[in-house]
Amino acid sequence: MSTIQVNGLLLRYELEGREDAPVVVLSNSLGTDLGMWNPQMPALLERFRVLRYDTRGHGESEVAPGEYTVAQLGDDVIALMDGLNIARAHFCGLSMGGMTGMWLGVHHGARFGKLALCNTSAKIGTADAWNSRIATVQKEGMAAVVPAVLDRWFTPDFQQRAPGQVEVVKAMLLRTSTQGYAANCAAVRDMDQRADIAAIQNPTLVIAGTHDGSTPPQDGRAVADAIPGARYVELDAAHLSNWERPTEFTRELISFLAD
Numbered sequence: 001m002s003t004i005q006v007n008g009l010l011l012r013y014e015l016e017g018r019e020d021a022p023v024v025v026l027s028n029s030l031g032t033d034l035g036m037w038n039p040q041m042p043a044l045l046e047r048f049r050v051l052r053y054d055t056r057g058h059g060e061s062e063v064a065p066g067e068y069t070v071a072q073l074g075d076d077v078i079a080l081m082d083g084l085n086i087a088r089a090h091f092c093g094l095s096m097g098g099m100t101g102m103w104l105g106v107h108h109g110a111r112f113g114k115l116a117l118c119n120t121s122a123k124i125g126t127a128d129a130w131n132s133r134i135a136t137v138q139k140e141g142m143a144a145v146v147p148a149v150l151d152r153w154f155t156p157d158f159q160q161r162a163p164g165q166v167e168v169v170k171a172m173l174l175r176t177s178t179q180g181y182a183a184n185c186a187a188v189r190d191m192d193q194r195a196d197i198a199a200i201q202n203p204t205l206v207i208a209g210t211h212d213g214s215t216p217p218q219d220g221r222a223v224a225d226a227i228p229g230a231r232y233v234e235l236d237a238a239h240l241s242n243w244e245r246p247t248e249f250t251r252e253l254i255s256f257l258a259d
């Protein structure tokens, strides 16, 4: 396992692929870790050097005290790239990872080539709903949110036809630190980038899921409409579209990045 000290905490990362290939950074969603990109890795590694990491408070990365902000999550990516001497990269993030991607496009666009913003939103849910989720995990632990979260991540059809894959992702959610999860919920709760993202100048792909109960397609469309020239693609999937439609997701991502 590789770790690096960034912004006062240890982040776990993996950097794989040919040293002379263009770099793509992959950023995980709330309640997962860098393993959420496993379905895309073999195809990505044929063309790219892939840097993926566990967002602070997730997986094997450290849990910093207090609540986080999307700006902190974005600063971690810049510090990670600086620490690994990566001057420029493409970026792909799903859900909270996509929110980090929007922030990076607005504030550090010159460090990035193309942005893929997947199953994400410039503003998500109400403060009350996030506060209630935070209170639940703090009082009852991660297991208390698992059934509702899984029903937003995967369609009933996928849960029935791929129970083994659902178990793999469920295990990531259950392994997530309660404190880290709550701190990242606060970052998502407090984020509103709707007025900012029109400033993004990077070529952008927005991927949405028709059955996504967390960041519905209209949210993805709104992101694509706000970013000049952004491409919008909708897959027949719920929130974790990269697991539910891995072939289509990977094809869309690679054809966009390699174009």
Ligand SMILES: O=C(O)CC1=CCC(=O)O1
Pocket (backbone or CB within 6 Å): 028, 029, 030, 031, 094, 095, 096, 097, 124, 149, 152, 188, 214, 239
């Ligand atoms: O857990 C959810 O409801 C879905 C989600 C919201 C932000 C994120 O990254 O995942």
